[in-house]
Amino acid sequence: DSGVTQTPKHLITATGQRVTLRCSPRSGDLSVYWYQQSLDQGLQFLIQYYNGEERAKGNILERFSAQQFPDLHSELNLSSLELGDSALYFCASSEGWDYAGDSPLHFGNGTRLTVT
Amino acid sequence: AQTVTQSQPEMSVQEAETVTLSCTYDTSESDYYLFWYKQPPSRQMILVIRQEAYKQQNATENRFSVNFQKAAKSFSLKISDSQLGDAAMYFCAYRSPDYQLIWGAGTKLIIKP
Numbered sequence A: 001d002s003g004v005t006q007t008p009k010h011l012i013t014a015t016g017q018r019v020t021l022r023c024s025p026r027s028g029d030l031s032v033y034w035y036q037q038s039l040d041q042g043l044q045f046l047i048q049y050y051n052g053e054e055r056a057k058g059n060i061l062e063r064f065s066a067q068q069f070p071d072l073h074s075e076l077n078l079s080s081l082e083l084g085d086s087a088l089y090f091c092a093s094s095e096g097w098d099y100a101g102d103s104p105l106h107f108g109n110g111t112r113l114t115v116t
Numbered sequence B: 001a002q003t004v005t006q007s008q009p010e011m012s013v014q015e016a017e018t019v020t021l022s023c024t025y026d027t028s029e030s031d032y033y034l035f036w037y038k039q040p041p042s043r044q045m046i047l048v049i050r051q052e053a054y055k056q057q058n059a060t061e062n063r064f065s066v067n068f069q070k071a072a073k074s075f076s077l078k079i080s081d082s083q084l085g086d087a088a089m090y091f092c093a094y095r096s097p098d099y100q101l102i103w104g105a106g107t108k109l110i111i112k113p
Helices: none
Strands: A005-007 A010-013 A019-024 A031-037 A043-050 A053-057 A064-068 A074-078 A087-094 A111-115 B003-005 B010-014 B019-021 B024-026 B033-039 B046-052 B064-069 B074-079 B088-095 B101-103 B107-112
Touching: A005 A087, A010 A019, A019 A087, A019 A111, A031 A074, A043 A064, A043 A074, A043 B101, A074 A087, B003 B088, B003 B101, B010 B019, B019 B107, B024 B074, B033 B064, B033 B074, B046 B064, B046 B074, B074 B088
Parallel strands: A010 A111, B010 B107
Antiparallel strands: A005 A019, A019 A074, A031 A043, A031 A087, A043 A053, A064 A074, A087 A111, B003 B024, B019 B074, B033 B046, B033 B088, B064 B074, B088 B101, B088 B107
């Protein structure tokens, strides 16, 4: 168990709708990262927050937004959903803002989003 | 642009044998980090091993070791004494200077009993 909690595990919704994915980082971790994994693909980095502030931005669509709250949990909002948004969305956390050193990434089990 | 390529969509190995998964990457940087992650059917990404580019010595973690060839931009993962629990998707990833992780498409590892 990584200590990172993502809810819900599965989400099925229709095109044009809006959904919110939630992530609770591992206790003590200040950074939260969001990744998208489409079928048979590696992960695509979306966005990182560190202690409530946006730290880095990847290939995140304008229809997507995220925030990290004072209790350090994070939410990823996906709006005007399209069929191509169907994917696994992972949240990861790390203690610091640089995960390559002694502060590795810890991943949640992901949210499977299906847009019909 | 930085890219990570895993040329083997699927590999299979007999239990207790050794298997090597390939990964190549493209970067103009001299200092960076490389990772291998495992994704079992439970979907969770699990860090297997990490390599710092400025370190010449290949990283090892129990049955897992890497062959890091910096000049060739190659970062292969060797799994010794393969076990059924090693069956998973394996992803190679490169950390860019702006701290983004660039991922390969993955290799599905099948362990034959």
